[in-house]
Amino acid sequence: MDPVIVVGAGPVGLSLSLALAxxxxxxxxxxxxxxxxxxxxxxxxxLHSDTAAMAHRLGCTTLRDEGAYYAAWRxxxxxxxxxxxxxxDHPAPLHLPQHAxxxxxxxxAAAHxxxxxxxxxxxxxxxxxxxxxxxxxKGAATTWWRGSYLVGCDGARSTVRKLIGIRFPGRTAVERHAVAALRTELPWPGEALxxxxxxxxxxxxxLPDGVWRLDWLLPPRGExxxxxxxxxxxxxxxxxWCGGTTPPYDLIDTGVHxxxxxxxxxxxxxxxxxAGDAAHLLGALGTQGVEEGLRDAENxxxxxAVAWHQGASEALLDGYEDERRRAVAARLRAADQAMPALRSGSGLRTYLPGAARSAESxxxxxxxxxGPLGAAPTYGPPVAVREVPTATEPGGPVENVAVTAPDGATVPLRDLLGRGRLLVLLVAPGTGVWDRRHWLGAGLMPRLxxxxxxxPVRAELLVADSYPGAPAHTVLLVRPDGHLAATFAGVRPAELYEAADSVRAGAPDSDASRTPALAPAAPSPTPPTTPSGAPSGTPSSTPSGRPTT
Known part of the structure; x- marks a missing residue:
């Protein structure tokens, strides 16, 4: 198979490439x-808990050095x-410069x-x-590239979106903010406000080192x-904020957003x-466009990866748009419904049902x-025939509990996501104190x-002492992006197979999706080396600059 072509090297494009790799x-x-x-x-x-864990898992080393976790929200x-x-009781948001x-x-990515x-x-x-x-x-050289798939992560003015003729409707200048980064001392060290x-x-x-980002809401259209x-x-x-006296400050950067x-x-x-800003723009009322782009990449x-390695049904690939577009549309709808009341100071009765709370909340x-403005999304209906209730809603992101792999390593569950494999987790109290050689061959483990x-798809078996809300011997099926697909009371091979097959949306439609394209007539004179014979994606062209197949 040819490589996947990712257009755009911002956070979304780089995250997608690392997740695929x-x-x-x-x-x-x-x-x-x-x-x-x-x-x-x-x-x-x-970044909130799911996206911060994703960035960490992908090897981003700047999170702790150049980011700051909120001590509190005031x-x-x-x-x-x-x-x-x-x-x-739950992870604090992580705030860091986008360039970091x-x-x-x-x-x-450069090291992979x-x-x-x-x-x-x-x-x-x-x-x-x-x-x-x-x-x-075009650029440093005029070049043709061949890929199995192509993903446009090239921003709001996406060339990919324009080339494939997709409309991008919406609202302009929903909110406008004056922004400043400055170093100063505020009465609430480390707290967001x-x-x-x-x-x-x-x-x-x-931010670290006494730096703060301040945002002032401006009229949507003004001077x-x-x-x-x-x-x-x-x-x-x-x-x-400081008793009527302006404290010393060092102004570092400014802008209007x-x-x-x-x-x-x-x-x-x-x-x-x-994916990312090429597919959606949002950010009003505290929502985070970059974070939603990272969720696009993970989904x-x-x-x-399934399509590249095993072939995939059209339904599996269509599921990306079905799930992510629905989630982002719900976020936009919630913001659009809340904004008139929040910005006008009127009552909140027109907001989402059951959400009669203060504007500050x-x-x-x-x-x-x-809530509807910020919570990590839940995807689709449960696929299990039989379910065991847990603290995680079916389709929601799993809790980051400690799990043990068959090799004996104990790690946070989210560290094992993003490798294109399903995770099957058995809740077995006492696993943490058992010797591996005992529990591998005991109880439900051999049958599971x-x-x-x-x-029908690659999967990894894990065990955990506990999972919130799950009784002993519960089996959880987790998608590669960390969303709960199904739960079972004990080992049910036929139902587990059915649930896994539902996650991959059925068998591949055709083996043709896995057939490599014919090689171009005249390859690049110095193709880079790739491990294990993997296709490199090196550009190639005929004398006219056009590849042949």
Missing amino acids: GSGVPCVVLDEGPGKEESRPARTVV TLRRGRDSQRVTFE LTRGLRDA PLVQLVADSKLDSLEQDGRGVTAHT LYRRAPDEVTARP LVTPGALVTLIRDTLGA TLHHRLARRWRDRRAFL LAWRL LLTDGHLGR AAAVSAL
Whole structure:
């Protein structure tokens, strides 16, 4: 099989390439830029537990060094505390500059033998056939590329989206913020802050070394924010927070951030897909566009990995758009329904059913990754014939419990995601104190191991002392992206097989999807070396610059 072509080397494109490579799928990442990130401290991203775990799993080493976990979340209304949230019982959000996240992912991709990064390569055409995608780039060299699939992670002005003719409707300038990164001392070290005093709304989020990102909500359409006006905002805000006296501060970076809400009509055209800002734009009311793009990458990667290694049904590949577009559409719908009430100061009765809460609580949900504005998505109906209730809703992200693999290693469950394999988890109290040689051949394990080895897709068997809400001998089937697919009371081989087959959406439609394309007539004179004979994705061309098949 030819490699997967990923267009765009931002956080989403790099995450997708690393997730695919972690599943043994070679990738070519076409980067229109020079292959390095511009440092913009005022442009940051917030990651919650599922996306932070994903970035860590992919090898991003900048999370702890250049990011800060919230010590707490505080809401001030008219200068007084109205809400304070701490994180003793669940992970705190992680806040870091977007260029730091991108750099950490790029370093991991550059070190991976199955990822080929190509800078100064702007896509200008693509063609599809039954066996793959042919893409043409211009830049340092005019080149054709051949891939099994192609994914456009190339931003809001996506060339891929335009080339495959997909519309991108939505709303312009939904919110507008003045943004500043500055170093100063605030009365709440390490705590994120929402300050509301009509008509003002300001957020402050900590970064390492005493740096803060401050956001001021502006009218959607208003006057330009001059440097003088921004300095006035900074001084007035810091003075209001610090007893009327503006503390010393060092202004590092500034900007104006305009948020749009758009959703592509389709996310797939045969072998071409869209992800990240190429597929959707959101970010109002504290929602995070980059985070949703990372969820796109995780959802799509395991499907492409199954297709690349084993072949896949059209239903499995269509499932990416079905699940992710529905999840993002729900997020956009929730923001659009809440915004009139939140911004006008009127009542919240028009908001989602059962959500008669304060404006501060709704905004807190968006910023902390909770509720309809922020919670990690739940995908589709359960596929198990018989279920055991657990603390995780069917289709929801699994809890990050400690698990033990057959080799005896004990690791957090989420560390084992993203390798293109299903996870089958047996809840067996006492596993943590048993010697491996005893529990491998005891109780349910031999029968369950045989059932796992017979599944229609690759799977890994794990055990855990406990799982929230699950009784002993519960078996959980977990998708490669960490969402709970099914639960069983004990070992039920036929039902486990049926559930695994449902996850892969049935047998592959045709072996043709796995047939390698014919080699181009004139290969590149110096193809790079790849491990185990894996296809490299090296460009090739005929004398006319066009590949032949």
